[in-house]
Amino acid sequence: MTATDAAPRTFESLDPRTGDVVGTHPVHDAAAVQAAVDKAAVAADWWRGLGFDGRLPRLAAWRSLLANRIDDLAGVIVTETGKPLDDARLELVLAVDHLDWAARNAKRVLGRRSVRAGLLGANQAASVSYPPLGVVGVIGPWNYPVFTPMGSIAYALAAGNTVVFKPSELTPGVGRALADTLAEAVPDAPLLQVVTGYGETGAALCRARGVGKIAFTGSTATGKRVMAACAENLVPVLIECGGKDAMIVDSDADLAAAADAAVWGGMSNAGQTCVGVERVYVLGTVADAFAAEVTKRALALRAGESFGPMTMPAQADVVARHVADALAAGGTALVGGPDPVHDGLVDPVVIADVPEDSVAVTEETFGPVLVVNRVQDVDDAVRRANATGYGLGASVFSGARGEEIAGRLRCGMVAVNGVISFAGIPALPFGGVGDSGFGRIHGDDGLREFTRPQAVARQRFALPVPLTSFRRPASAMKGLVRMTRLRMGR
Ligand code: NDP
Numbered sequence: 141m142t143a144t145d146a147a148p149r150t151f152e153s154l155d156p157r158t159g160d161v162v163g164t165h166p167v168h169d170a171a172a173v174q175a176a177v178d179k180a181a182v183a184a185d186w187w188r189g190l191g192f193d194g195r196l197p198r199l200a201a202w203r204s205l206l207a208n209r210i211d212d213l214a215g216v217i218v219t220e221t222g223k224p225l226d227d228a229r230l231e232l233v234l235a236v237d238h239l240d241w242a243a244r245n246a247k248r249v250l251g252r253r254s255v256r257a258g259l260l261g262a263n264q265a266a267s268v269s270y271p272p273l274g275v276v277g278v279i280g281p282w283n284y285p286v287f288t289p290m291g292s293i294a295y296a297l298a299a300g301n302t303v304v305f306k307p308s309e310l311t312p313g314v315g316r317a318l319a320d321t322l323a324e325a326v327p328d329a330p331l332l333q334v335v336t337g338y339g340e341t342g343a344a345l346c347r348a349r350g351v352g353k354i355a356f357t358g359s360t361a362t363g364k365r366v367m368a369a370c371a372e373n374l375v376p377v378l379i380e381c382g383g384k385d386a387m388i389v390d391s392d393a394d395l396a397a398a399a400d401a402a403v404w405g406g407m408s409n410a411g412q413t414c415v416g417v418e419r420v421y422v423l424g425t426v427a428d429a430f431a432a433e434v435t436k437r438a439l440a441l442r443a444g445e446s447f448g449p450m451t452m453p454a455q456a457d458v459v460a461r462h463v464a465d466a467l468a469a470g471g472t473a474l475v476g477g478p479d480p481v482h483d484g485l486v487d488p489v490v491i492a493d494v495p496e497d498s499v500a501v502t503e504e505t506f507g508p509v510l511v512v513n514r515v516q517d518v519d520d521a522v523r524r525a526n527a528t529g530y531g532l533g534a535s536v537f538s539g540a541r542g543e544e545i546a547g548r549l550r551c552g553m554v555a556v557n558g559v560i561s562f563a564g565i566p567a568l569p570f571g572g573v574g575d576s577g578f579g580r581i582h583g584d585d586g587l588r589e590f591t592r593p594q595a596v597a598r599q600r601f602a603l604p605v606p607l608t609s610f611r612r613p614a615s616a617m618k619g620l621v622r623m624t625r626l627r628m629g630r
Contacts, residue, residue: 384533
């Protein structure tokens with residue numbers, strides 16, 4: 141191979157607001173990724189050996205450092221994503237809260253617990269523990285470059301694993317900053333290493349020897365590639381993909397609150413939120429009043445001030461295509477027009493009465509675009525909300541029936557009379573169904589996700605008649621079958 145054939149050894153991250161280069165990072169190849177995993181495996185032995193009580197103060201030290209550096213880290217997020225500073229701060233506040241919860245609850249959730257041994261195991265003491273997997277590979281997206289991967293990183297570490305993290309090529313500096321702060325708080329061993337580069341670096345992490353699990357967050361298409369790569373070595377995966385989240389607005393909802401939530405849920409972070417609101421189904425009796433509330437609020441927003449640019453410039457083309465399709469299919473523009481993209485920014489767009497087969501309804505738009513469709517009744521709203529292949533989050537605004545409607549939605553999380561509120565509650569599991577993926581971060585389930593349950597049955601005393609021995613007399617089985625018929629055959 142000549143020097144010109146060689147893969148580039150570094151790449152640059154850019155400020156999407158200006159195009160300025162804000163950092164240069166190595167492109168880690170398969171050998172470099174393997175070296176990181178090997179180091180992580182050594183560190184994992186030490187980290188696991190500390191036990192819950194040894195890990196807790198160390199994770200608390202990292203939490204304190206992150207909390208005290210919120211403004212510095214928010215600055216790094218802003219330069220690589222272009223989002224407003226306060227949005228970056230909010231992301232960090234939530235991530236710190238999750239780290240604290242995961243560290244403090246790991247022992248309760250994962251510590252050895254006794255379970256009933258049952259009649260057949262009457263001579264046994266039964267218990268379950270949740271040992272860590274060893275090294276967890278985390279592959280993250282760019283839209284919430286701290287909050288999203290920390291849902292895996294914090295919970296994997298608290299469960300006793302070490303982590304090798306591949307951040308998005310758009311936000312490598314944020315990943316680096318996370319790893320640097322943990323190394324500063326806990327210098328003893330490389331608990332969190334960052335490998336940077338493009339998709340091939342992520343693929344190398346999936347194939348590295350010694351990875352106990354891959355936690356992937358990103359698009360559904362890439363999630364399928366990650367799963368295929370992991371299948372080669374039967375490496376388990378956690379897949380957190382995109383969504384097409386719906387909001388349902390009932391006839392007795394607080395319309396002003398619902399409109400406020402729809403506009404923030406749909407347009408904050410320029411709509412680049414996996415659990416952002418993309419579709420609203422509003423009952424016909426209140427549809428006009430709701431549309432007026434949404435229109436008033438969306439008209440007050442300014443691209444570049446209320447939210448930043450498209451972090452990934454190519455996404456603007458997707459947004460423009462969805463808007464054009466919705467309008468061509470007969471949708472009515474309430475806010476914004478057919479040409480919302482300019483200078484890397486996308487102006488707010490609200491379109492009413494879009495046919496359900498338009499790509500603006502069926503595919504993830506990931507821009508500041510809201511589709512607002514009127515529906516006949518709650519059944520109609522639920523049917524439409526459940527009609528896409530995705531199933532990540534949803535929200536419901538209703539006076540009387542919020543939780544009942546939530547229970548009918550095919551998705552992983554629902555906010556009732558709020559939006560995205562579930563993401564800020566560490567005890568609640570986070571994840572999707574269908575094209576949105578599977579597995580859970582956050583909460584008790586999120587801790588267990590980074591462990592393997594281990595069952596132990598300890599014999600307390602020998603049975604007078606052995607059942608699992610070649611010494612078993614034939615009469616013993618006859619007695620056992622008779623007893624089973626008596627107990628179970630009724
Ligand atoms: P991508 O799928 O493009 O990338 C995600 C990560 O995978 C990046 O680090 C990427 O690296 C890496 N990658 C790319 N190709 C491969 C490969 N072949 N093998 C292994 N890793 C690979 O997603 P985006 O970064 O564009 O993120 C946006 C998407 O993430 C949206 O669909 C959004 O809805 C979803 N998302 C889901 C969340 C959830 O919790 N369910 C939360 C946040 C976002 P590189 O960037 O270098 O290409």
